[in-house]
């Protein structure tokens with residue numbers, strides 16, 4: 001069937017260690033020894049994952065002296081990327097997709113709290129300094145929370161969902177090369193944390209949900 005190949009590849013990708021191996025190989029070719037160090041896994045385990053990745057056509061190998069180096073198979077990854085991009089384009093062209101996204105955003109807004117403080121009571125969101133903004137769009141295209149829209153006529157971003165901004169996050173300001181995004185000060189957010197006794201609530205969460213936060217339990221969850 002026409003989708004068998006993509007389905008096999010996606011199943012092969014659905015594994016934390018294989019994803020880690022691929023992301024390391026995306027930076028540079030590596031031998032098994034290096035991958036053992038980076039993943040903290042035994043040789044047999046890494047070799048097993050590499051065999052599978054090679055069978056899926058995602059990884060190639062070549063010999064350098066006594067070592068075998070593994071690298072991404074760009075051709076097959078490109079094919080997968082094209083397939084996924086087509087799928088995304090198709091989904092985005094469906095009115096139901098936009099309706100669903102809108103509903104999700106409204107639902108999120110209703111239940112939007114930060115450490116039990118209603119998000120509407122926290123004035124943490126970006127402000128655009130339009131005089132400095134050159135309209136590159138980095139902020140709007142990088143924020144994964146839909147905080148920004150872009151005004152194509154005025155050529156600058158607009159903050160349309162301020163309460164979707166993650167409290168304490170300043171990523172868009174960090175990546176704006178023109179310092180055109182401002183946030184409340186660090187002192188302001190720390191004062192809020194003190195006033196609202198967030199530390200106590202955070203400690204309570206650690207105690208209440210060890211299955212979510214305990215490093216040992218988390219590691220075991222990843223180990224297969």
Ligand code: SF4
Nearest residue numbers: 133134136137139176
């Ligand atoms: S990243 Fe900075 S310069 Fe670029 S659009 Fe956003 S605010 Fe403007």
Ligand code: SF4
Nearest residue numbers: 143147165166169172
């Ligand atoms: S700080 Fe983070 S979450 Fe908030 S608008 Fe910028 S990128 Fe989005």
